[in-house]
Amino acid sequence: MIIDKNAKLYFEPEALPGVKRVAGKVAEDFSECFESDIKFAEKNPDDLFQPEGVRVIAATLGHSAFLSKLISDGKFDENKIKDKWEVYSFEFLPDDNNTLLIAGSDKRGTIYGLFHLSELLGVSPWKWFADVVPEKKSSLEITDKDCFVSKVPSVKYRGFFINDEWPAFGNWTFEHFGGFTAEMYDHVFELLLRLKGNYLWPAMWTSNFSLDGPGLENARLADEYGVVMSNSHHEPCLRHSEEWDLIKGDDTPYGSAWNFDKNREGLTNYWRGGLERNGKFENIITMGMRGERDSEVLGATATLKDNIDYIKDVVTTQNKLIKETISEDLDSVPRMIAIYKEVEKYFHGDENAEGLKHWDGLDGITCMLCEDNFGNLRTLPEDWHRDRKGGWGMYYHFDYHGDPISYEWINSTHIARTCEQMSQAYEYGVREIWIVNVGDLKPQEFPLSYFLDLAYDIDKWGIDNPNAASEYTKHFIDVNFPTFDAAQKKTTYTLLEGYTRLNYTRKPEALNPDVYDATAYDEAFAVMSKTASLKARLVRLWPALSNNPLKDAFYQLVYYPVMAAANLIDMQILAGKNHYLAGIGAVKANECAEAIRKCIESDRELVREYHGINGGKWNGMMLSEHIGFTHWNDEECAYPIIMQVEPANRPRMIVTAGHGKKASQGGDWTRQRLIIDELLNPNVNETYITIYNGSDKELKLSVNGVSEAVYEVKDVTPDWLFVGILGIGLEFNRLQPNELRLILKVDREKLKASGDAVDGVATTTITISTERTHVDVEVWAGTCDDKQVVPMLSKEQLAKVSNPLKKDFVVENELGLTLEASDAKNLSGNEGEYRIIEGIGKYGSGLKAFPTTKYFDPADGAPSAEFEFKVNDDSSDVEVTIITAPSNPVVKGNSMQVGVSVNGSDVKRIATVSEGYEGGERTCPQWAAGVLNQEHRTSFITPVKAGVNTLKVFTIDPGVMIERILIRQAGTEWTRGYLGKTPEWISHIIGD
């Protein structure tokens, strides 16, 4: 059938108000697309049996005489939807191909069915909340292929939490809606339902959901929509913490003490009031009690048992109140208790105090777990407890305020990681509630969409679909930019994927000038090349959108986050470079200083620009601080210090070698030998010497005496070493660049033929000279070109560089072999399997064992994978470093062991996190470093033999994801940088 502006849309008078309201929204969608005034009309059931051309009828089981009649007439099989949670059937009437029936199993079933029609029409859930203007069209064709019965959602309650809402969301809603009012929440509820969510934690930072509507209007409207409300984890019985401050008092029925021991009657009154007021709506009631504003309720002297008993007392009272006020059938009343912070201790108990987990008073109450606030699961349901009555929930974060650093102003979630972690949660039985903290909501459109779609359909978007994250990104683009051509969509994909990975690799708030090393691995340059490639794509795409109705949407969903993230990353890297260059006296530092200033200006300009789009619709929404968090909060945040260098009074050359930090000015008294050793690494064919100007005077340079070279320095270097300049000649002054890179490339075939190498290593000296100064750079190069070989120095070679320059040499070297998870071979295992997950993590791939709920024994069928590497000689001390994702043990105290065996040796158990590690505990330094660095590292020493060696890795504890293996000579220092060897996803910047 073809729906056009003449089609009829119907519901019955008895339809649920929420269905009617949503039908109205869908009618608006049609009106917009068809540019015609289209409305759902009320029609009596009897009249609906008359065919009247193209029409859509929305009905809910139990709320539709029309549907009942169809069933009794045998024209609709009610078993398709009956007693199913939030399901709808989308089909033509059997005898009327021009009538589309949307039949919901319940209110939200019908609503999802209605919004599915909008979906088919090409309307994005982000129509209002991200200005995704629907495409104008004249008709929508529905065919048999569109007919289906929806699945029961994978997770029962799926929602988000508007949090940390000042200054951004708060200012915005006060300006546009006069506060946290129903007028504003109307848009939030609609968004939630369009996204197939059903559950909300409202803003609660100086706002009161049940008072601000005005009055109860927020709660009433939510209930009408079918949005299930909770309060956050420390606000029991449908009341807000802000509310307590308003209502408490010695001369009130509530008393003043937030303490059930001291103020049992007052608190009971307070909670009863909340239940009486909001109990008539659909809620999941928060149970238990914490101290005011996220703190412990009892003092430091209370024992664990005191606390457990206290919570039992509280919950028992609350259950009793619920029976009194809502329903005698407690099981029919959705309730939850947060197993969070100190409550976790009470939940587990110890040998002296039985934990709450064994207490039947919690039966039927959903236990809300929480990841570590940084997207990494922790303390998942134990095997015996997984199927408890009431089930499990998960509180996840795309925004967080707390240690070690807060993040909120931009999306820094990479959905591949969310996929991997939340699929694991599902596997662990966390299927009752999924809630995600989205902060101000607005910068989180993309991951929020994914989170709710994943919760709705884990089979489609979960880890068992190896391409889930990538497919979802494309899906998100199709939904929001349906009119883009293929090239535009591809570019948008590159942009979304690019900025979210960069932001995942290091949260922007956790960047500082020292993160990406200014010289090591040239990683600063590599990352800035990546950001440059993203910005270049935007610069190409953006003008073409100037008249596109999706321009504002693109700005919010793509342009702003990409530009703002790239700009901020650039700013911090430039600051690192600025500080390094200032330290060595290079006037290039001053160019960096100017560039930093431009970045700061851009950072502010982007916010102003965002606030101005669509007539100022989003003014205020981007007010959060971006940068320089010195504590977890933004109070002392600061743009980087900018350093300025005063040019030297006389011409001054400054030379650095390769990726080293050491600089020499080559004067008679301060000349230093510089060493380049990275060409010993078979994986490295190219490096450089960087020449800086330390003055504003002209420098006349020569390389091994040659001063006129334009491209290659010929005849004065060994033929196996190309030495050349890209772009410009050797002479430069204040008008020319203050930084010049001499490219060095080794030709290993020529090197072998030259006979220059002793023990596979040759050396030559490149001398950079000015009139008065010169610097000798000793270049070491190896003949080996087998990229599997671990580059190691012989004792003789080490001795040559060990004195007096050992420190210089060893500290600056980057020798070693880097293997990616995707290099794993011979994946096997009887009891489970290893899978390589592509496109995940800091380095680009992960190796993880499934099922994730299982503990394995290397001696008994544990999944295993092999990594091969070669060494030239037997050696007793090679260091292997295993880099894993910053995941936490699935249960507390688990050290996340893996088994390792080199060349068939006995399997050794290696802990990937250290003893005493506590995921999510601010006092655990390894955890805190892990969430900032997005990795954990562990190392062991092993003997190796000449030739091929095999490192076999076995899974033992669940949850570990291996990302990289580093192999290198033990006992030598290793310049780590932040990334080390540039990950392929960063270095790959050509093309879309």
Next chain:
Amino acid sequence: MIIDKNAKLYFEPEALPGVKRVAGKVAEDFSECFESDIKFAEKNPDDLFQPEGVRVIAATLGHSAFLSKLISDGKFDENKIKDKWEVYSFEFLPDDNNTLLIAGSDKRGTIYGLFHLSELLGVSPWKWFADVVPEKKSSLEITDKDCFVSKVPSVKYRGFFINDEWPAFGNWTFEHFGGFTAEMYDHVFELLLRLKGNYLWPAMWTSNFSLDGPGLENARLADEYGVVMSNSHHEPCLRHSEEWDLIKGDDTPYGSAWNFDKNREGLTNYWRGGLERNGKFENIITMGMRGERDSEVLGATATLKDNIDYIKDVVTTQNKLIKETISEDLDSVPRMIAIYKEVEKYFHGDENAEGLKHWDGLDGITCMLCEDNFGNLRTLPEDWHRDRKGGWGMYYHFDYHGDPISYEWINSTHIARTCEQMSQAYEYGVREIWIVNVGDLKPQEFPLSYFLDLAYDIDKWGIDNPNAASEYTKHFIDVNFPTFDAAQKKTTYTLLEGYTRLNYTRKPEALNPDVYDATAYDEAFAVMSKTASLKARLVRLWPALSNNPLKDAFYQLVYYPVMAAANLIDMQILAGKNHYLAGIGAVKANECAEAIRKCIESDRELVREYHGINGGKWNGMMLSEHIGFTHWNDEECAYPIIMQVEPANRPRMIVTAGHGKKASQGGDWTRQRLIIDELLNPNVNETYITIYNGSDKELKLSVNGVSEAVYEVKDVTPDWLFVGILGIGLEFNRLQPNELRLILKVDREKLKASGDAVDGVATTTITISTERTHVDVEVWAGTCDDKQVVPMLSKEQLAKVSNPLKKDFVVENELGLTLEASDAKNLSGNEGEYRIIEGIGKYGSGLKAFPTTKYFDPADGAPSAEFEFKVNDDSSDVEVTIITAPSNPVVKGNSMQVGVSVNGSDVKRIATVSEGYEGGERTCPQWAAGVLNQEHRTSFITPVKAGVNTLKVFTIDPGVMIERILIRQAGTEWTRGYLGKTPEWISHIIGD
């Protein structure tokens, strides 16, 4: 008699050419002053007996028939001068009061007599070399009071060494004289003789004194003038190291090896050539041999005995060559050997190898000692050896290129220290040669004048005159600015004294942003107040000189060094402040940045200005680098890094307390308790809270709730604590200062009366607030106002601040009692005496024992002095720190002990330098730190009793000069700063 333009000036035809030449210079002086063409005329002795009005006759014993006739006529007592070194008689002819006879014992005696006449005329030695234009006058009266016989100079050979002459002196002389030519040396010789010196080491950095004249003209002219030449310490036999490079060669008679073992014949030829060429002139011949360019001659495998034998062989050969070429009577040929660097080892020998000092081959050769290159004596002649044949010389430095830092571009010598050290050298018998390295000569006019005057007359300008330094400074002003009025002279005195002390306190080249602490003791402010007061004096005085003929002289001798030094000190202090403020995010940092830029511009502008005065006469002379020496040489020198802060996006207050570094922004999450403790110190009545703006937004401040205060915050603080604002109110924004000091003054009388104090300590909190933030500053104040009391905290008080803020508190505190050397009492001793030397050292006074050649025993009449202090309670652990001048042991290995006794306890021996200390050894960190910091420190713990305690200090080893005693509670950290308590000479800045 009155000399006017009609007076006659005579010498005889047989007068020495040098005398004639100098007479010509004196005639020029008269010509200039009298503005008339005046010349010395040659007249036959017989004709001189005819009186002919006013006249001056210059004659030299043995070179004047006229004088011989006077003697034989009994009209001149030749014993006054006969056989005396460089003496002259200045007297009227017995029968002719109109004839002034200047009769010299020898050539230089007559020359000094002639220049003495110029002195009386008011002509400065610096007439040419610092443009000290003589005053025009019509006559000079000479009376009987002017008649005298000069003393034999205290030191026989007195001179300077032009060294490190590139880029400054070198560029200058090439531009003006085409090289290091006789035309230029003419001015140097004249200067030397006018300064009553007689001895010169010529420039030797790419120049050859005996080749550049052109040819031998430099040497010939020196000899004519009576200037005694040497080569520097490693250039034997009157040849230059540069010369060797020109002349050596395998096919020459000299060979190529600078090694007497391998090239005996060649070197013998080389040396013979030097002696034959220059031996006819007056020289002190450098003996012995070192490696080329200041290095060891034999390799590392040579034993001490090998080296000693080698030197003996060399010296024996050289003595033989001198006998052959110059005189059989070796003792008549002045020779010297430098006991310097490795030669010192050979001199002393060890148990296996008898040192050169016992070898009679050195008899008659002056042993040249050297201080530590930083003006501090070391390894002085031992008692038994003091009167050796040939005597001792001292090589001293006003300029140095070497570790730990070079200094040269400005005078950083304080003559009080030179007086003290060189007087000691004299006392130790170093009386044969004094030579001082003056670098480029030009910035060292003042200390060089002093050095040569001291060497000429140790009684007048040495340490036995307690006011020598101060009197000399006045004398220098009288000589060079005779026409200044009393006020101008006084100001000039303040300026000379001020800049030389500041430069002595820390050599400008050794300054960096971290030297003067940005906050501790407010010393940065104190030093900048001092430089400001000097600059203010200049600004007042300078315009008055605009038409003064002495303007250029004043510029060179006073204006430039004061301005340049003050500017550079300011620059470094501002950089320290800039870095500190940038670190805490105060936008005031940006004002500092601007100020630094101005200082950098001034630093360069001053050089340009200097190069332009007097028609460019000194162009090139100030080319040396000023700042940022990262190594001992200037190669990598750099202006300080300038840091820039980006203002925060929202209003931000930053508060610091007292002299502490800790800053708080007072936000909800980052607020920190700040503590002011310095008011516990009875010596401190006043401190401050500093409020910075961290943004460019207006801040509305209140103090304890008061927001309108203009002068004093009243009624909301205890009455014993004045809290007030100087100058401005509490409201400030971008147009107003970004830094505001709240002054805090304690009134101890009111504090006592208030009853607020417990155990003598009261505390109150000052709260600084803005709209959203506030900072609490806890102010601790003590009732004690006895300035002799050591402020100490009780255990209870310490406990109160010890956790968790111990570090903050203890690190930032400045508690303690500072006693100056001048506070010493009851100076006594039988075997010697302690003297308090005023106006010396880093802190302003020194306590030193005399005679300086003597070792003392505290049990047997050693000099002793007492320092009194008080404590409130018995305590077992008070720490006493003795700060001494950075002097070195008079003999190597001496630990410079002093004896200490507290309250009559047994005398304890305390070493003021640590074991293994080696003065002048670059590898000795304590020495290197000492010459940079201008002090040594040593500490000991002692019990004390409640009430008055007496620390008695005894001299043990010679040479120690105590400058300060610090007494404080042991075990607490102490913020040192660079100066600690501001020395009185710095804080005293009002008036001249």
